[in-house]
Amino acid sequence: MEWLTHSQAGFRQSARYLLWMRVAIIAIALVAMAIAETMVALPYRGEAVLLCLAYGVLSVLAWLWFMRRPPAAPVPVSATFLADLALIGGWLYLTGGYTNPLVSLLLLPIAVAIILVPVRHSLVITLAGIAVYTALMLWHAPIGAQDHHHGNLAQLHLVGMWATFALTAVILLLVAGTLARRLRRQQSQLARFRENRLRDEQIIALGLSAAAVAHRLGTPLNTLTLLLEEVRAQLTAPTGPDREAVRDDLDTMEQQLRLCSEHLQHLTRAAVEAKGARREVLPVAHWLARLRESATLLWPSGPIQWRLPFPDTPVAVDATLDQAVLNLLANALTASPAWVGVSARDTGDGRVEVVVEDQGDGLEAALQGAPGEEVVDSRNGLGVGLFLSNATIQRLGGTLKARTTGQGTTMVIDLPRASDTGART
Numbered sequence: 001m002e003w004l005t006h007s008q009a010g011f012r013q014s015a016r017y018l019l020w021m022r023v024a025i026i027a028i029a030l031v032a033m034a035i036a037e038t039m040v041a042l043p044y045r046g047e048a049v050l051l052c053l054a055y056g057v058l059s060v061l062a063w064l065w066f067m068r069r070p071p072a073a074p075v076p077v078s079a080t081f082l083a084d085l086a087l088i089g090g091w092l093y094l095t096g097g098y099t100n101p102l103v104s105l106l107l108l109p110i111a112v113a114i115i116l117v118p119v120r121h122s123l124v125i126t127l128a129g130i131a132v133y134t135a136l137m138l139w140h141a142p143i144g145a146q147d148h149h150h151g152n153l154a155q156l157h158l159v160g161m162w163a164t165f166a167l168t169a170v171i172l173l174l175v176a177g178t179l180a181r182r183l184r185r186q187q188s189q190l191a192r193f194r195e196n197r198l199r200d201e202q203i204i205a206l207g208l209s210a211a212a213v214a215h216r217l218g219t220p221l222n223t224l225t226l227l228l229e230e231v232r233a234q235l236t237a238p239t240g241p242d243r244e245a246v247r248d249d250l251d252t253m254e255q256q257l258r259l260c261s262e263h264l265q266h267l268t269r270a271a272v273e274a275k276g277a278r279r280e281v282l283p284v285a286h287w288l289a290r291l292r293e294s295a296t297l298l299w300p301s302g303p304i305q306w307r308l309p310f311p312d313t314p315v316a317v318d319a320t321l322d323q324a325v326l327n328l329l330a331n332a333l334t335a336s337p338a339w340v341g342v343s344a345r346d347t348g349d350g351r352v353e354v355v356v357e358d359q360g361d362g363l364e365a366a367l368q369g370a371p372g373e374e375v376v377d378s379r380n381g382l383g384v385g386l387f388l389s390n391a392t393i394q395r396l397g398g399t400l401k402a403r404t405t406g407q408g409t410t411m412v413i414d415l416p417r418a419s420d421t422g423a424r425t
Contacts, residue, residue, distance in 0.1 A: 011066050011070045011071060011077055011116070012070040013182065014066070014069060014116055015063050015066035015067050015070075016063070017112075017174070017178055018059075018062065018063070018066070018080075018112065018389060019060070020174060021061075021108055021109075021112060021174075022055065022056075022059035022084070023056070023059065024170075025088065025105055025108065026052050026055055026056050026059070026382055027051050028102065028105075028164075028386065029048075029053070029102065030049070030052055031089055032095075032102055032274070033045060033048060033049070033095065036095075036143075038350050040143050041143065042095065042139060042143060043141060043143075044094040044141050045094075047094050048091055048094040048095055051087065051090050051091050051094065054087070055088075055091070056088070058083065061136075062080050068355055071192075074116075074117040074118055074121055074327040075121075075173075077116060077117055078113065078117050078121040078124065078125060078167075081110075081112070081113045081117070081125050081272060082124075082125060082128055084108075084109040085106060085109055085110075085125070085128050085129050085132050086132070088105050088106055088109070089106065089132040089135070089136060092105075092106075092136055092140070093136060093139065093140050093141060094141050095141070095143065096140060096141070096142065096143045097136040097137065097139070097140020097141070097142075098133065098136045098137045098140065098141075099140070099143070101164055102164050103133065103136065104161075104164045104168055105164065106129045106132060106133055106167070106259065107129070107168060108168060109129070110125055110126050110129045112123075113125045113126075114126075115180065115183070119263070135228075150184040151168060163418075163422075178334065186305045189229075194391075197391075209410055217260055217264075220256035220257075220259045220260050221256075221260070223252070223256050224253055224256050224257070227249045227252055227253050227316040228253075230249055231250070233398055234246055269294075279316045279317065279318045279396075280308050280316070280317060280318070280387045281314050281315070281316050281317075281418045281419065282314065282315065282317055283311075283312040283313065283314055283315075284310050284311050284312065284313050284314075284315055284344050284346075284352055284354070284409055285309070285310040285311065285312050287315065287317050288306070288310050288342070288344060288354070290322070291322060291325055292304075292306055294322065294326060295326065295329055298326065298330075299329075302333055302340070303318075303331075303333075303338060303340060304329065304340045304341075304342060305338070305339065305340070305342070306338075306342050306343045307341060307342065307343040307403075310343075310344045310354075311344060311346040311350050311352065313346045313417055314416065314417065314418045315415050315416070315418050316396060316397075316415075316416075316418040317396075318396070320392045320395075321392055321393070321396055323355075323392070324389040324392040325354070325389070325413065327344070327354050327386070327389045327391055328386075328411050328413070331386060332356050332357070332409070332411070333358075333361075334360075335358050335360030335408075335409065336358030336359045336360030336408060337360075339358070339359050340356065340357065340358050341356070341357040341358075342354070342355070342356055342357075343355045345356075345407050350416060350417045351414055351415065351416060351417060352414075352416075352417060353412055353414050353415075354412075354413040354415070355410060355411070355412050355413075355414065356410070356411045356413070357408060357409070357410045357411075358408045358409055358410075359407055360408055360409065393413055393415070396415065397415070398413060398414050398415040398418045399413075399414045400412070400413060400414075401414060406416040
């Protein structure tokens, strides 16, 4: 199955509009030459026609390239816009240079490049367009006017300026306008996707919290059951109940009931936080202890080594971040079912690193470049989890980094230090 990056998909979608723009430029150039030939002398009309034909061939080749093998980086795309400026500038050189009323055609590649390529590339293309225009002012092939039509040369220039304006407006409407509408539509779809993903993460986080609380309630409930049996046995004993022993059992039962109430309050708080996407500030040691309980519940026999001690540096976390780290643990256990290590350290520059290590090779193909920047091919479904984990970590101001060696994969979650004010444990 073919997987395309976001840039590749965008360049493929833009290929047809770029072809329309280039064909329109070639058509108006040929029509302008045909009209001008009846009024003025074009000394290099043959060369100009050949240049237009070469431009047409290169336009078709660029369209085929973008459709079949779209570039993954913007550098080749920017190179095609520079070729546009060079070919248009060459045609203008043969047809009067800066005196040609169609010289404004140089603006079209610049306008489309501003939409498609990064700012630094757009800046280079803009400077190149200015340089081409400047060169045409200094060097160009002059057009000689026929004597009986010399008076119409000024009128021809004015008509050409009008045609250039109309063509530029139409092409910007069709190309730039369409691309801008497509971009807005994609942004809207991406926003809906993120909202749906956030909702799903909140539901998963709430379910995980409920499972963890149910697991923790097991111990006090078992204790209460045993104490209840002891109290019942003492009340039915023939020698009468031991009041001191009953009092101790009742105190223990009260303590266990209080513990159950605290667990239920934690579940309620987790539900509120998941619904409102609220964050809490916790020391890393307490946060990872909570994650350890959840991981133990999910993978009771999982070979996860928690490398203590953990730092007490405060970080801002929420339920979605817990799920993101658990996603990374799930990926690591899938790739390395024999051993997974978890450690944490304070880097000393206001950042905290949580490291998840494994000894497998299941993620090496997915980690070419920045991890989680796009959905990657994965037979075990690891790509989407890595993508969502990266998005969640970035939303909280962190970064996800990775290293792959011959002995496994290391994922590093870099989080900013939070203020100690308002920390909850």
